Amino acid sequence: xxxxxxxxxxxxxxxxxxxxxxxxxxxxxxxxxxxxxxxxxxxxxxxxxxxxxxxxxxxxxxxxxxxxxxxxxxxxxxxxxxxxxxxxxxxxxxxxxxxxxxxxxxxxxxxxxxxxxxxxxxxxxxxxxxxxxxxxxxxxxxxxxxxxxxxxxxxxxxxxxxxxxxxxxxxxxxxxxxxxxxxxxxxxxxxxxxxxxxxxxxxxxxxxxxxxxxxxxxxxxxxxxxxxx
Amino acid sequence: xxxxxxxxxxxxxxxxxxxxxxxxxxxxxxxxxxxxxxxxxxxxxxxxxxxxxxxxxxxxxxxxxxxxxxxxxxxxxxxxxxxxxxxxxxxxxxxxxxxxxxxxxxxxxxxxxxxxxxxxxxxxxxxxxxxxxxxxxxxxxxxxxxxxxxxxxxxxxxxxxxxxxxxxxxxxxxxxxxxxxxxxxxxxxxxxxxxxxxxxxxxxxxxxxxxxxxx
Numbered sequence: 001x002x003x004x005x006x007x008x009x010x011x012x013x014x015x016x017x018x019x020x021x022x023x024x025x026x027x028x029x030x031x032x033x034x035x036x037x038x039x040x041x042x043x044x045x046x047x048x049x050x051x052x053x054x055x056x057x058x059x060x061x062x063x064x065x066x067x068x069x070x071x072x073x074x075x076x077x078x079x080x081x082x083x084x085x086x087x088x089x090x091x092x093x094x095x096x097x098x099x100x101x102x103x104x105x106x107x108x109x110x111x112x113x114x115x116x117x118x119x120x121x122x123x124x125x126x127x128x129x130x131x132x133x134x135x136x137x138x139x140x141x142x143x144x145x146x147x148x149x150x151x152x153x154x155x156x157x158x159x160x161x162x163x164x165x166x167x168x169x170x171x172x173x174x175x176x177x178x179x180x181x182x183x184x185x186x187x188x189x190x191x192x193x194x195x196x197x198x199x200x201x202x203x204x205x206x207x208x209x210x211x212x213x214x215x216x217x218x219x220x221x222x223x224x225x226x227x228x229x
Numbered sequence: 230x231x232x233x234x235x236x237x238x239x240x241x242x243x244x245x246x247x248x249x250x251x252x253x254x255x256x257x258x259x260x261x262x263x264x265x266x267x268x269x270x271x272x273x274x275x276x277x278x279x280x281x282x283x284x285x286x287x288x289x290x291x292x293x294x295x296x297x298x299x300x301x302x303x304x305x306x307x308x309x310x311x312x313x314x315x316x317x318x319x320x321x322x323x324x325x326x327x328x329x330x331x332x333x334x335x336x337x338x339x340x341x342x343x344x345x346x347x348x349x350x351x352x353x354x355x356x357x358x359x360x361x362x363x364x365x366x367x368x369x370x371x372x373x374x375x376x377x378x379x380x381x382x383x384x385x386x387x388x389x390x391x392x393x394x395x396x397x398x399x400x401x402x403x404x405x406x407x408x409x410x411x412x413x414x415x416x417x418x419x420x421x422x423x424x425x426x427x428x429x430x431x432x433x434x435x436x437x438x439x440x441x442x443x444x
Binding site: 035043045088107 | 286342343
């Protein structure tokens, strides 16, 4: 038997075949651990927010408040906002797949299975919001369902995702028979690292500077003109 | 003729593999772009389960870091420096161990939910979130052993945290998906390294990690 194996290994075709299999299995892009930051963070708090751009303070506070209200009404929920691949860490293959990521994250956290999950003592819902869609994962049902009718924005707009999540949490709680007051979603953000604030600073500041310099030059020009005449 | 066939077979295999890797590399490079969603037909990957109980949820540090004393060549300062990221993932019995926020940050720590925002001082290696992300000061030459010393947790070929290897086993480690063959304590903490350490079972290791901006 050993001799047969040795002979087979010495055969160039067998070697090529084994090498091909080794390359395809051992170095396949799919052969990897799936690690994402949201799972660790959600063990300790109820919302995972994007790294960058950051959600502005008003919106993150409102999201926290609406999650607390839902919990108090008997509808505990965890929420993950994913604005870019950076928020997925080692699970970037789930970018653009709200249902896939919701199920994956729910399994990591151990909130699936019949009845109560392993890491939590109460039944939980998990809401994930990506620019491509939102999805809900529930204990007892090892599947995720898309959430429709929520305004979603483009990739990288963390504030837009937060607004969508605030609306979704309130709506889902109410639809499930745990009504909570409709949250007042802040339209703008004046603090924090929100996308709109950053954009204002990046484009607004140079524009304001240009206007001031232009006005100063015009004033000076007019003065010179008056003096000469 | 036979050589030609074998050559073609190997060539095709390498080409297929390269295509897959290029696709992955592209998807990583594209960062925030929504133009490059994952393939629709991707098979679902197994999710790593987070372990339950105190052995999987360890505290950030004990006496050394709490007092701000030097740990080997690492010392606690208030100086703000440029940092880079290293990602560490630990598996025991195929279950994920949570790496706490606050390793290398001396108390009193200011916390914000799962995150540690600041402390009295911080070491050249530190964690400010419980995600396995290690922040390393630029210019620091440190190893995984140094990190575990700072954490005050055991790491050797036969021991990982409170878990001991069985007689015929060793602690195994992977760096960017490749098996580390040397002393696990000597794994260098290099920029954007994805390190996986495992004991009592195998979980497919990660090959890359997309780091937050600025790290």
